[in-house]
Amino acid sequence: MIAYSTAQLWTLIVLLGLGTFLVRFSFIGLVGDRKISPYLRRLLRFVPVAVMPGLVAPLVVWPQATGGAPDLPRMAAALAALVIGAYTRSLLGAVFGGMAVLYTALALM
Amino acid sequence: MTSHAFRKGFLAGLPFVLVIIPFGMLFGVLATEAGLNLAETMAMSVLVIAGAAQFTALQLMQDGAPLVVALLASLAVNLRMAMYSAALAPHIGAAPLGTRMVLSYFMVDQTYGLAAAEYDARPTAPLADKLGYFFGAVAAICPLWYLASYLGAVLGTRIPPALALDFAVPITFIAIIAPALRTLPHVVAALVSILLALALAWMPYSLGLMVAASVAMVAAAQTEIWLEKRG
Numbered sequence: 001m002i003a004y005s006t007a008q009l010w011t012l013i014v015l016l017g018l019g020t021f022l023v024r025f026s027f028i029g030l031v032g033d034r035k036i037s038p039y040l041r042r043l044l045r046f047v048p049v050a051v052m053p054g055l056v057a058p059l060v061v062w063p064q065a066t067g068g069a070p071d072l073p074r075m076a077a078a079l080a081a082l083v084i085g086a087y088t089r090s091l092l093g094a095v096f097g098g099m100a101v102l103y104t105a106l107a108l109m
Numbered sequence: 110m111t112s113h114a115f116r117k118g119f120l121a122g123l124p125f126v127l128v129i130i131p132f133g134m135l136f137g138v139l140a141t142e143a144g145l146n147l148a149e150t151m152a153m154s155v156l157v158i159a160g161a162a163q164f165t166a167l168q169l170m171q172d173g174a175p176l177v178v179a180l181l182a183s184l185a186v187n188l189r190m191a192m193y194s195a196a197l198a199p200h201i202g203a204a205p206l207g208t209r210m211v212l213s214y215f216m217v218d219q220t221y222g223l224a225a226a227e228y229d230a231r232p233t234a235p236l237a238d239k240l241g242y243f244f245g246a247v248a249a250i251c252p253l254w255y256l257a258s259y260l261g262a263v264l265g266t267r268i269p270p271a272l273a274l275d276f277a278v279p280i281t282f283i284a285i286i287a288p289a290l291r292t293l294p295h296v297v298a299a300l301v302s303i304l305l306a307l308a309l310a311w312m313p314y315s316l317g318l319m320v321a322a323s324v325a326m327v328a329a330a331q332t333e334i335w336l337e338k339r340g
Contacts, residue, residue, distance in 0.1 A: 049295050051318070
């Protein structure tokens, strides 16, 4: 559950919406037809793959549902999603495959 | 905008329906499970209209991260769109300001991807065709994101806790990233990010994640440069 107050939650939603719009509008609207530096372009391309694994790793190793104790079904589910996603390139295949492994493992243990 | 180009963009966007509907519903369900009401869930999908960032914000709020950290990390996930903006600017930069603002709002991974491919294939097409194609793709994809979020939010109140949906968000993140691990620099970024995030988990306010992501980004860029030099 989220411990934010209603005001905090709405502040986050509005600022995230505004900030995201400004990122999208940046070159099209403000900077115009100017070239972006090659190194910055490189860095930007790697942002999602640099942020998201770090966000997810602690959730897999120390799951909230078990109070932080490492949990075999959840590790197996994460691994399944990773392997399915990497090989099939299918986002939904990875989501449903991972959850299927989680349910199977939870049922077995 | 020309209706021919609009139709072409719309048809090109249709296959993404299969991804957008379940993904949007998943967001609606998980946002509701996390305690967001219908208005809050919909505001997020309408104002932000970026799945990965919405899931990031949701997770960090649940982790109890401070507002500033949740905001910055979610925005960081969207920084890739500055690159989209730079890539599309030469093609649609001549459009009126209002049109460019509306277009920017609807710049999501799928509409960008389709437009970039189309503009690369036909760089000299008239501006009206380029705009028509983009908004055709928008018409196929974006309204469904709102609708799917709404359906998920309504459905979310009826899902029993035994479904272990606590782990659906981590699984979703892995599913978003796994298909992107196609080159060595991407793998380096992911590994550095994971190892540092775990090693720095003791840092307050999820700052460890910020450090891990920054180092991972530079490590990936340097790996790519090294690979190019090596030839």
